[in-house]
Amino acid sequence: METSVYIPIISDYGFKATFGNESDDLFLRTALQALIKSEIPIRQIKFDKNVFEALTIDSRSGIFDLSCTDENGTQFIVEMQLAHAPYFVQRMKFYALHKFNTLVERGEFDYVNLPKLYAIAFLAKSILPTTHFHTIANLRSEQGEIIDHQMSFITIELAKFDKQVADIETDLEKLVYTMKTLHTTEPTQYPDFWNEEWLKRAIEELDTRKMTPEERAYFARVTAANAEAVKAEKQKIKEAEIVIKKETVKNALQMGLTPEQAAILVSVSLEFVESIQHNFPTDQ
Structure with a gap:
């Protein structure tokens, strides 16, 4: 807070204040539409209770699980991973398949009308053997023919995104650029698209100059808790080594x-x- 006007979106606090903002979901709805590359706007979002809390023990340092549903019943799981995670694809499958099983059970084992499920992961580091920063993966045949549309895995590797402001055109590119640079950009260098309503609202949530004393206190608690979690995790790794x-x-x-x-x-x-x-x- 002393070195930057804006809190990073990719931090725990920033991710929850933007993607997890239940009182104003315009940013989330627009971001999801861009991430799945849909031409149809998402009109409504319902936040689901986090169904993964009892499944794994995690330090919570740099990852936040968000589960939500749109007006058509489409399911979304959104995650943020800051640390290098070479096996993160396996974690994505674990979460997505657990969610899939939950949907089947709720539908009394009816596989016919299952809603679409998107498992979306933002990764600060690169893990996939692909060149593009945005990857959509589905079940396909060895000839590349699509077999299943019901479940999609979307990965955004921030480290692979290198477009400059002048070259940015799509909402997806605006989103990723904002996530990478907001906390390092001076107020006099804002790109014009940060004035678009969906981004403007999210950015205002991260403006430390507009935080109430209660918000500042909460931010301080979250930051301290994450620092302790990271410290404890590093100690575990050191002891194991x-x-x-x-x-x-x-x-x-x-x-x-x-x-x-x-x-x-x-x-x-x-x-x-x-x-x-x-x-x-x-x-x-």
């Missing part, structure tokens, strides 16, 4: 490598190896 290195050093010593060789193999200090070697007999 140490355990792996210890086991690798033990294996190297058991195979007959000298402490010096083990240190080079595992990329640790000789002191690290010697401390493990010292306790080695009692660990077996």
